[in-house]
Amino acid sequence: MLIRILITLLVLSSPVTQAGWYEVDTTLMGTDVHVSAWHKHDQQAQKAVESALTEMRRINALMSTYESSSELSLLNREASQQATVVSDELLQLINRSLEISKSTHGAFDVTYASIGYLYDYRAGTKPEDKRIQAQLPAVNYEHVVIDEQANTVAYSHPGVRVDLGGIAKGYAVDRSIEIIKQHGIENAIVTAGGDTRVLGKKLDRPWVVGIQNPRSEKDVVAVIPLVNESISTSGDYERYFDDEGIRYHHIIDPQTGDSAREVRSVSILGKESTYADALSTSLFVLGLDSGMQLINTIHGYEAILVDQEGRLHYSRGLQQFAEQDQQHDALAGKVSQLVNQ
Numbered sequence: 001m002l003i004r005i006l007i008t009l010l011v012l013s014s015p016v017t018q019a020g021w022y023e024v025d026t027t028l029m030g031t032d033v034h035v036s037a038w039h040k041h042d043q044q045a046q047k048a049v050e051s052a053l054t055e056m057r058r059i060n061a062l063m064s065t066y067e068s069s070s071e072l073s074l075l076n077r078e079a080s081q082q083a084t085v086v087s088d089e090l091l092q093l094i095n096r097s098l099e100i101s102k103s104t105h106g107a108f109d110v111t112y113a114s115i116g117y118l119y120d121y122r123a124g125t126k127p128e129d130k131r132i133q134a135q136l137p138a139v140n141y142e143h144v145v146i147d148e149q150a151n152t153v154a155y156s157h158p159g160v161r162v163d164l165g166g167i168a169k170g171y172a173v174d175r176s177i178e179i180i181k182q183h184g185i186e187n188a189i190v191t192a193g194g195d196t197r198v199l200g201k202k203l204d205r206p207w208v209v210g211i212q213n214p215r216s217e218k219d220v221v222a223v224i225p226l227v228n229e230s231i232s233t234s235g236d237y238e239r240y241f242d243d244e245g246i247r248y249h250h251i252i253d254p255q256t257g258d259s260a261r262e263v264r265s266v267s268i269l270g271k272e273s274t275y276a277d278a279l280s281t282s283l284f285v286l287g288l289d290s291g292m293q294l295i296n297t298i299h300g301y302e303a304i305l306v307d308q309e310g311r312l313h314y315s316r317g318l319q320q321f322a323e324q325d326q327q328h329d330a331l332a333g334k335v336s337q338l339v340n341q
């Protein structure tokens, strides 16, 4: 487990074993979670980390589609028949998802799940083409109708399902950092799967996070020092199976109902983990040209893409550093500057 975490997270500097640090590695929200925090009183660090984990469990119980009792599962059972009252929190995250759908021209679409649920990556099974075609009309974020006054969500088309897997982990990471801050902590890191946010530095130095080589678990393709930032990576190696040389993985192009295949991974750097998470999924669907075009219009967010040949591509704000063959410290400074503007 610890090894997995280190590989996923690739925190390349020494482990946090000094006094004052408290850290936990666990599995939550169906993924590897790592939380660590520093406080001069060890017990305060422990309290902060435990509260962050409690928050993640709460969010999972609310938003997981694997939990039949979650509010989102209930919504998926009812919203095609009638407008269904939901909590403010779920309503707001769905609302945010719909806004991101609009700004990504539908690349990010939580109704992808109307088809997504037909894939079983563990069993290695996929829906037949005619099933995909039959369900495709249900994939459209415009079918999700929100009434903010009544606090309701309705699906205006049969067969619509919503899944927040492309944004909820980032949201849980943001909430966890918020709670850690409320405990008076100034140095912490929270990771859930491909989503990481750091608070402050790792004491006197930046946190250092590696971007995994999509085709070799133990290698990194870039090393990113982070201070008060988030990084979110979406990759085609996280949940997938190969069939006749074609990779079927968990990021679905809403236009085709098939896995998006233009790139191997997308990492987004920026302040907020919720947004970075949704943007990494979005750029993965958009691919290199459209993805870069989009990220270059978003203030404070930058991208590093790995294409199908394994080549790295940097968004505009990181370009000059890419050309300098990744001067890591300079890159860190620039990233900090960009996201803190």
Ligand code: AMP
Residues within 6 Å of the ligand: 107, 108, 109, 110, 112, 116, 163, 164, 165, 166, 167, 194, 233, 234, 235, 238, 250, 251, 252, 253, 254, 277, 280, 281, 284, 285
């Ligand atoms: P990530 O690993 O953050 O890129 O998120 C991948 C997850 O996002 C998948 O496991 C799905 O739950 C969800 N997802 C897949 N395709 C899409 C899409 N086109 N729009 C929004 N969410 C998606």
Ligand code: MG
Residues within 6 Å of the ligand: 166, 167, 232, 233, 234, 276, 277, 278, 279, 280, 281, 282
């Ligand atoms: Mg994502």
